[in-house]
Amino acid sequence: MSRSLRLSRRLILTTTLAVALAPLVLASAPARAQDTPNAILNASYDIARELFDAVNKQFEPAYKAKTGKDLKVNQSHAGTSKQARSIVEGLEADVVTFNQITDITFLVDKGFVAKDWQTRLPNAASPWYSFPAFLVRKGNPKGVKDWDDLVRDDVKLVFPNPKTSGNARYTYLAAYAYALDKFKGDEAKADAFAKKLLSNVVVFDTGGRGSTTTFVEREQGDVLITFEAEVIGVKDAYKDKGFEVVVPPTSLLAEFPVAVVDKVVDKRGSRQVATDYLTWLYSPEGQKIAAQFNNRVVDPKVAEEFKAKFAPVKLVKVEDVFGGWDKVQKTHFASGGKLEELFVAP
Amino acid sequence: MNRVIPGFSLSLGITLFYLSLIVLLPLGALVWQAVDVGWERYLAIMSGARTLSAFRVTLSTAALATAFNAVYGLALAWVLVRYEFPGKRLLDALVDVPFALPTAVAGLALSALFVKNGWFGGPLDLLGIQVAYAPLGIAVAMAFTSIPFVVRTVQPVLEDLASDVEEAAATLGASDTRIFLRVIFPAIFPAFLTGASLGFARSLGEFGAIIFIAGNLPLKTEVVSLLTFIRIEEYDYPAAAAIAATLLGLAFVMLFAVNMIQLWQQRRIGTGD
Numbered sequence: 303m304s305r306s307l308r309l310s311r312r313l314i315l316t317t318t319l320a321v322a323l324a325p326l327v328l329a330s331a332p333a334r335a336q337d338t339p340n341a342i343l344n345a346s347y348d349i350a351r352e353l354f355d356a357v358n359k360q361f362e363p364a365y366k367a368k369t370g371k372d373l374k375v376n377q378s379h380a381g382t383s384k385q386a387r388s389i390v391e392g393l394e395a396d397v398v399t400f401n402q403i404t405d406i407t408f409l410v411d412k413g414f415v416a417k418d419w420q421t422r423l424p425n426a427a428s429p430w431y432s433f434p435a436f437l438v439r440k441g442n443p444k445g446v447k448d449w450d451d452l453v454r455d456d457v458k459l460v461f462p463n464p465k466t467s468g469n470a471r472y473t474y475l476a477a478y479a480y481a482l483d484k485f486k487g488d489e490a491k492a493d494a495f496a497k498k499l500l501s502n503v504v505v506f507d508t509g510g511r512g513s514t515t516t517f518v519e520r521e522q523g524d525v526l527i528t529f530e531a532e533v534i535g536v537k538d539a540y541k542d543k544g545f546e547v548v549v550p551p552t553s554l555l556a557e558f559p560v561a562v563v564d565k566v567v568d569k570r571g572s573r574q575v576a577t578d579y580l581t582w583l584y585s586p587e588g589q590k591i592a593a594q595f596n597n598r599v600v601d602p603k604v605a606e607e608f609k610a611k612f613a614p615v616k617l618v619k620v621e622d623v624f625g626g627w628d629k630v631q632k633t634h635f636a637s638g639g640k641l642e643e644l645f646v647a648p
Numbered sequence: 649m650n651r652v653i654p655g656f657s658l659s660l661g662i663t664l665f666y667l668s669l670i671v672l673l674p675l676g677a678l679v680w681q682a683v684d685v686g687w688e689r690y691l692a693i694m695s696g697a698r699t700l701s702a703f704r705v706t707l708s709t710a711a712l713a714t715a716f717n718a719v720y721g722l723a724l725a726w727v728l729v730r731y732e733f734p735g736k737r738l739l740d741a742l743v744d745v746p747f748a749l750p751t752a753v754a755g756l757a758l759s760a761l762f763v764k765n766g767w768f769g770g771p772l773d774l775l776g777i778q779v780a781y782a783p784l785g786i787a788v789a790m791a792f793t794s795i796p797f798v799v800r801t802v803q804p805v806l807e808d809l810a811s812d813v814e815e816a817a818a819t820l821g822a823s824d825t826r827i828f829l830r831v832i833f834p835a836i837f838p839a840f841l842t843g844a845s846l847g848f849a850r851s852l853g854e855f856g857a858i859i860f861i862a863g864n865l866p867l868k869t870e871v872v873s874l875l876t877f878i879r880i881e882e883y884d885y886p887a888a889a890a891i892a893a894t895l896l897g898l899a900f901v902m903l904f905a906v907n908m909i910q911l912w913q914q915r916r917i918g919t920g921d
Binding site: 381383384387408463465466503504505506507508512519520521522635636637642645646 | 697698759760763764765766780781859860863864865866867874877878879880881882883884887
């Protein structure tokens with residue numbers, strides 16, 4: 303056997319080994335790169351991408367001006383249940399900005415967020431809020447005004463799957479709360495109301511944005527039900543289509559809770575900057591951005607400034623109607639709960 | 649022996665190591681989680697109305713998609729092998745697009761086409777056929793993502809098929825239909841079956857393309873992969889594992905059956921029919 307052939311054979315052998323082992327080496331690399339706390343990760347919900355884009359664009363220079371340090375806030379958006387799961391499974395998010403409390407409770411149960419998280423920031427750790435509202439087609443041809451209209455036979459609805467979307471869980475609870483009030487607490491009648499509402503839905507997407515696409519681009523259904531913030535946003539984005547916003551007289555308060563992920567910030571040494579970030583959301587600048595993106599805010603001055611934008615509404619709280627999120631989770635949303643029963647019944 | 653890459657034991661070692669790491673380990677973890685559920689709970693999960701309906705929807709639409717692909721995929725492979733025409737290489741390349749494309753993009757594109765205000769959906773709606781947000785839409789998405797399986801398994805076998813056997817049959821007076829059924833089809837049957845069943849198995853698990861076009865209505869257009877996803881969203885890992893493991897089992901049974909049929913076919917041809 304010639305020498306060159308033996309040489310090439312060794313070359314092949316080393317190359318094979320290198321190729322075979324390369325994925326292992328590559329896979330271990332990113333873990334080291336994350337040690338520097340000049341970047342933090344915000345894990346957030348599906349339809350808040352543009353909002354936090356704008357927030358970060360103002361926060362980063364403000365932080366630099368105040369502390370002299372560079373900071374990059376990275377964003378991750380998906381359904382909040384998925385985000386909570388990812389964090390438990392190893393996604394190193396320093397802060398979470400969710401659209402419902404139950405998914406933070408999940409992180410509390412798993413030891414990622416301290417129990418007292420709601421007392422560490424103002425307004426039970428919710429810098430802004432919204433509620434389920436309706437978007438209807440030009441001229442409101444079906445004359446939709448209130449929750450009652452949504453259970454009519456001739457009205458077809460689009461909202462995401464309450465099993466995969468926090469957004470839709472608010473819609474379901476808002477309708478249920480409305481029915482409980484209307485039928486003076488008669489649960490059987492409220493069940494029937496919620497069941498009819500669910501059966502009027504023509505397409506269940508897995509998230510809020512999917513439903514918006516289905517309603518706007520695919521022209522399915524008469525009413526899109528989603529957070530008021532998204533409803534106004536869609537109306538403005540598609541001016542030529544002439545959509546109209548319908549704010550029902552009553553709806554359910556949707557708090558958008560935020561929290562520092564204790565386990566992650568302790569490990570990465572980013573507690574201070576993560577807390578600064580969340581606190582900034584309560585500043586007039588942060589509140590203004592949230593209001594510009596059609597959220598209702600807690601700062602009275604900023605709220606007054608944007609008053610003309612929002613229709614009056616009476617909001618009921620989960621705590622008052624259902625006795626808290628823990629109870630809602632158990633009786634309505636858990637596997638085999640009420641939602642499952644009403645959702646599948648033909 | 650072909651020994652371009654040196655060291656049989658080294659190559660085999662690397663092969664087995666990575667096969668275990670990439671394929672066997674995740675599947676093992678899944679089965680292990682499902683076993684953890686327990687027999688009684690498993691039966692309760694699987695006999696739920698929603699689970700049964702999801703399996704019924706998935707299996708029937710996958711069968712429909714596979715039937716379509718079996719006929720159309722075979723025709724496509726035939727045209728690509730037997731005819732010369734301008735744009736043939738482009739067509740050949742296009743066959744692989746469903747593999748290369750993110751399935752979610754395929755789902756978005758298909759639903760845009762098949763809704764009532766879409767190019768295909770409009771005319772079909774006039775005929776009273778609803779595709780998007782109906783079971784038919786699921787079948788369309790499945791057919792799209794699994795068509796390359798049939799074409800790419802049948803194509804090389806057709807290419808290898810010597811035309812002298814056909815000519816011999818023709819000179820003996822066999823009709824075209826008879827030649828196809830008695831000469832060509834038996835030769836390509838194992839590959840055809842493999843392609844169709846791989847396509848079927850792929851359809852069973854397809855998620856990305858389907859959820860955009862299915863409508864996802866429980867008991868009507870909810871597929872198994874979405875139900876698995878929903879159970880995970882509910883933090884109900886055991887139910888998700890049980891459903892997924894059942895789907896895995898179905899796919900395995902099918903691949904096993906196909907292997908058996910191929911074995912039987914080889915023996916039959918080997919001994920002379």
